[in-house]
Amino acid sequence: MNDFQKELCANLRKFCLESIEPHMEHDDAEGKFRMDIFKGLGDYGVTGVTLPEEYGGAGLTYLDNCYVLEEIAKVSVPYAVTVSVSAMVQSILNEYGNQAQKEKYLPALTSGAEIGSFALSESHAGSDASSLKTTAKKVEGGYMLNGTKMWITSGGLAKTYIVMARTGGEGSKGVSAFIVRDGAKGFTFGKAEKKMGWKTSPTRELVFENCFVATEDMLLEEGKGFAVAMGGLDRGRVSIAAIGVGCAQRSLDEAVKYSLTREQFKQPIFDFQGLQFMLADMALEVMSSRLMVLSAAQFIDDKKTNSKLCSMAKLKATDAAMKVSTDAVQVLGGVGFTSEYPVERFMRDAKGLQIVEGTNQIQRVVIARHLRKEYEQHA
Structure with a gap:
């Protein structure tokens, strides 16, 4: 660990002990997530560690990101998981998104103003993720999504979702990736899971019933989602x-x-x-x-x-x-x-x-x- 990383972790440790630790026993019992804490992590610059500065990220290394996540997890595993999943969404957008998609979605995510979520798993497509059943039918101007996602971290909390849906035949080559925003018509949330742990991190079903997603909100092209x-x-x-x-x-x-x-x-x-x-x-x-x-x-x-x-x-x-x-x-x-x-x-x-x-x-x-x-x- 170099001097910069030592200072980063020391300051982050102080923030976590002062701002997160005092709430954990109560919030774990009540299943409460505090958005102000997440935004506080954003203000501290650790909700977009590896993303380029042009999109509001810190422009640091993935090694730095691992030190950050370890430090947060020492106080709260659920908050660290929320940061991690949102960061994964950012990385996907940064690596596979076009310029318009990056400019539209990344700044709010990297700043911690919003949370990102990744939606792949389904009731019959957990470990065998390529067997997913959620469909995306081609219509004028975009796609119509139908299906249900399960066990989605930050479900109902996140604003931007990366959703995997089937546009083609069976198997991984028939899967495509879409960006779906909270509030989209036909997109609702199902039951909240009652979990053994991660009490302060909501896990929900995502339900798509004729949910329209514009063509410009597909990542890459059809069949590249997996x-x-x-x-x-x-x-x-x-x-x-x-x-x-x-x-x-x-x-x-x-x-x-x-x-x-x-x-x-x-x-x-x-x-x-x-x-x-x-x-x-x-x-x-x-x-x-x-x-x-x-x-x-x-x-x-x-x-x-x-x-x-x-x-x-x-x-x-x-x-x-x-x-x-x-x-x-x-x-x-x-x-x-x-x-x-x-x-x-x-x-x-x-x-x-x-x-x-x-x-x-x-x-x-x-x-x-x-x-x-x-x-x-x-x-």
Whole structure:
């Protein structure tokens, strides 16, 4: 970490501890998202970290973005996820959008004035995303969308949605990508999911009933939507991995702090070797995950995005978040099982990280496919 990154993280940490942390226990219980907090992150310049300055972004590296997401996640995984998904929408627009689309949609997203959302999953198209059923029928001046999207992060909260819909035959080549705005006629929101974690981040159904989308709001051309989605997911997976590192680090910090102050048998429980081994293993998980995330981020910055490494980082870091947060609850014992301490919240939030942007089982499939491809290329 260079001096700029150290200063960026130190200042962001101060903002998160002062502006987000005091609300988390209450808002987690009530399922409340605070737009003023998100706008505050925007004012701080971290809702459009990697986007060019001409569109209101900070023009920083993807490595910088991972440090930012880790820092936010140490206080709130849901807010970090909201920032991450909105940033993925920005990256998709910046990479695949035309000049008019960039100028129209990016400034409000990069500034934090609005939130972006990515709509790919459906009830029968989760891990098998290319089997989606939402249709986009060609009509005069554009397309008519019909179908339902499920498990959409920031659903009902976001203003700009990247929606995948079928314009052609079966499979990935029949999928196209559209930009849909909140308030479009025929676009409504279904049920809000009652989740185990991520309580402050709404997850909703998106319902399209003869929703008209103008031709100028298609990304690229017909049949290119799945490529757009997969391009966005590589970055999205590394972002979720960075959030996993933040979740794991905070869980470790809480466990160490508690073990140094909690006394049993007339000594801090930290002094018991069995607990020291446990904490050491937790620290190992955090550091190894962080190094893998930073490696994947560097590949992205070098324009050498490595899908296998992106999946590895997502798999490793989010599994680590689940293990370390669970172990932190165990270190705290009975109080760790209550909302008096934040570790139970981080444990619940960690589970969601193992599922989004492709489950960790799917990441293993992706990794294995790359191993086979690499072997066949060199055989």
